[in-house]
Amino acid sequence: MKLHRTLLTALAFTAGMALHAQSAHNMVVQTNKVGAEIQPTMYGLFFEDINYGADGGLYAELIKNRSFEFPQNFMGWATFGNVKLMNDGPFERNPHYVRLGNPGHGHKHTGIENEGFFGIGVKEGAEYRFSVWARGENQKIRVELIDNDTMGENQAFVSKEMDINSKEWKQYEVVLKSPVTDPKAHLRIFLTSKGTLDLEHVSLFPVDTWKGRKNGLRKDLAQALYDTKPGVFRFPGGCIVEGTDLETRYDWKKTVGPVENRPLNENRWHYTFPYRFFPDYFQTYGMGFFEFFELSEDMGAEPLPVLSCGLSCQFQNDSEDAHVKVCDLGSYIQDALDLIEFANGDVNTKWGKLRADMGHPASFNLKFIGIGNEQWGPEYPEHLKPFVEAIRKAYPDIKIVGSSGPNSEGDQFEYLWPEMKKLKVDLVDEHFYRPESWFLAEGNRYDNYDRKGPKVFAGEYACHGKGKKWNHFNAALLEAAFMTGLERNADVVHMATYAPLFAHVEGWQWRPDMIWFDNLNSVRTCSYYVQQLYGHNKGTNVLPLTMDKRAVSGQEGQDGLFASAVWDKDTKEYIVKVANTSDRVQPLSLTFAGLKKNDKLTEGKCITLQSADLDKDNTLENPNAIVPKETAVSIDGNVLNVEVAPKTFVLYKFTKTSNK
Incomplete structure (x- = not known):
């Protein structure tokens, strides 16, 4: 009986193995x-200043509204004592500053306090560089990092005195070493002398930044980008390129030169979704085009700047008056030509000299430029055409990226692709934030694309789970599956970038996102690791x-x-x-x-x-x-x-x- 059972078991195992082999x-x-x-550009990164991606995120500045230029000038600040807002400061495009005066009684105090971005994150043993532009004769301030929620005897856990003695505006610095870790600290400044003192561009940065650059990028976030081994880096957006209106479009020329004189810009993401409303979300342009080019170089990625084509966000603007007429595009086209000169031009050119003055005399070797983001309709090719003509004439080697609109299929998509072919753009930017069913069905999406037309740039994509529009493993798995089709069709797909890139856990407007962070820590999602695995194993x-x-x-x-x-x-x-x-x-x-x-x-x-x-x-x-x-x-x-x-x-x- 035992032998019989053993024989049956063996036969079953053999049959199972045979069935396994057959299947x-x-x-x-x-x-x-x-x-x-x-x-080399096949897998890369797309940055947009959404979810506090720049200010409050990758850009390591810890002070919110450092130049008092927010529409509500003291947003992010608490004032006490004799504090006045002034508007004739040393920086033309940031004229506001504060004047601290005698509080009027020996036991009263004058000063200001900043809350940072959801608090100011500091780590035990780390150093932080405080800097300020100031004016005053024989004056003193005390700079403190404070525990905003302390129950102890002393709110300040580190402080230093700073002497101010200049009739003219001058920048002063002091380094504070934190003895504690606190994700929600505040910066407080006391006037400790009896006179009058002016302060502008109040700033606090970690000393330890990416590549050790003074007042640069947050180290852990930049390292996470570098670790994907990106081949291309698209910036600065996205919808912020268009702006809610033309006044709030992203203007690259305002983002270069001394940071103290880069003007504030309204970030459309603070009001786009009222259910995730952040009225204190603005762009200081502290992380501008020079910094984007520099980061691209650090990562070994080809820079891909995207500029406005003169059409403001078409989702939010129906009127023709909200857009630039084709006949009036001259300054916008010149902006594109000047950007190429800024990136590549000789140091004897106007914009090449500015790049050199900012510390990079060598060319950034720009090869690509995008014109327009998610525009659609006949307006877009009409606006794009003069850009293509001007860039081809002045810089024939630069590759131009056009767009197929905001959707991965449909009437506008079908209309724009032939238009992009007519204009002979080099790449067409496709966007698809789609559900699981779409990613499962689109594995052969590019198998039958025209091999003779423009190449594909999958410029924004992510799998959005049905009822699960947040980061989770299954979405990342389907992204990985879809990307096998990108790879198989590498003759027509030349670039691909997941989006969005960053999100602050307390300040997000859109999800899922590739990297999440708070004031002290960051986390790489499953979608991040999919991108990293492709980036490190793309082959030739x-x-x-x-x-x-x-x-x-x-x-x-x-x-x-x-x-x-x-x-x-x-x-x-x-x-x-x-x-x-x-x-x-x-x-x-x-x-x-x-x-x-x-x-x-x-x-x-x-x-x-x-x-x-x-x-x-x-x-x-x-x-x-x-x-x-x-x-x-x-x-x-x-x-x-x-x-x-x-x-x-x-x-x-x-x-x-x-x-x-």
Whole structure:
């Protein structure tokens, strides 16, 4: 009886193995058919100042409304004693400052206090550079970082005296070392002398910034960008390029030169969504085009600036009067030409000299420029045409990026693509914030695109879960699946950037987002790790990968599988990416066909991103809940037999060696 049971068990196991073998998905990579070159710009980053992405985020300034230029001049500030607002300051485009005077009694006090962006985050042992433009003879102030919620004896946990002695405006600095960690500190300034003192451009930065640049970028956020290994960096937006109206469009010329004289701009994102309303959200332009170019260079990414085409946001403006007439576009076109000169021009040119004066005499080697964001209708190609003509004439080597509008399909999309072809733009910017069903259905989106027309820039995309419009693993998995189609079609898709990039946990207007942060910490989402895995493993050339002689793009009969393969000629690696979007294990037999007799596959690696809880993501409290995990994998000759777990994104990498 026991023998009988053993025999039945063995037969069942054998039958199960046979069934397993029969059901394995046979994928074939044609290693001897090296395909299209994958552009260095293939995977990159898109920055927009939304969700406090710049001021209060990547731009490391800790003081809100530092030049008292907000429409409500003391927004972000508390004043006490004898404080007056003045408007004849030393900086033409930021004329406001405060005058501190004697409070009138020896036991009273005059001063100002700033709340920062949702508080001022400081870390124990870290140094912070306070600077201010001041004017006054034989005067003193005391600069303090205070615990705004303290129950102790002393609110101030660090303070320093500063002597001010100048009839003319002069910048003063002092470094404060924090003895505590406090995410919600305030900055307080007391007038400690008996005279009168003027203060302007009150500033506080961490000393330890990205690349050690004085008053630069927040280090952890910039490092997160660098770690994706981006090939392109699109900036400064997005909808802020258009502005709610022409007055509030993003004007690059106002963002360069001394930061003290860069004027305030209203950020459309503080009022676009009244259910997420932030009336203190403005752009100081402290992080301007020079800083964007510099960051691009730091990351090794091609800069892609986007400029207004003279059309304000069409979602918010129906009247023709809200836009620039085509015949009046001269200054806007000149702005585009001047930007190219600023980026690339000789130091003897007007704008090239300004770049050199700002500390970068060498060219930024700009190759791309975008004109317009999500415009649509006949107005857009009519406005774009004179830009194309002027740029082609002055700078024929610059590649121009046009737009297919705000949607991934539909009437406007179908109208604009032929128009972009007529204008012979180099790339067309497509945007798609879409649900899971869209990403599952669009794995072969670019398979039949025109190979002779403009190339594709997937400039803004993210998977938005149905009823789950927040970051979660399943959305990231479907993004990874969709991206196999981008990679397979690298001959037509030259750029792709997830959006939005940043979000402050207390100040977001839009989600999901790639990187979340508070005043002291940041977290990289599952979507971030998908982008990073593609950025680090993009290879140099596409390789054909098929299953039953079809591309693996989630089609009917493919059991929710998506896959792509690349060859990296520099590292001699074959890299295969597979997304299993189904809810069951998928046996996989992967054959590397076309290898030469003496070729051998070695150093096998398997990198997996998966989560049992599809609604889960990394958080500030648990930033490493879902991260890529690498293991070794062996291959039998040229065939890899594996099982891909449900709801999993996985990469297989092998190095090719040749025995002579």
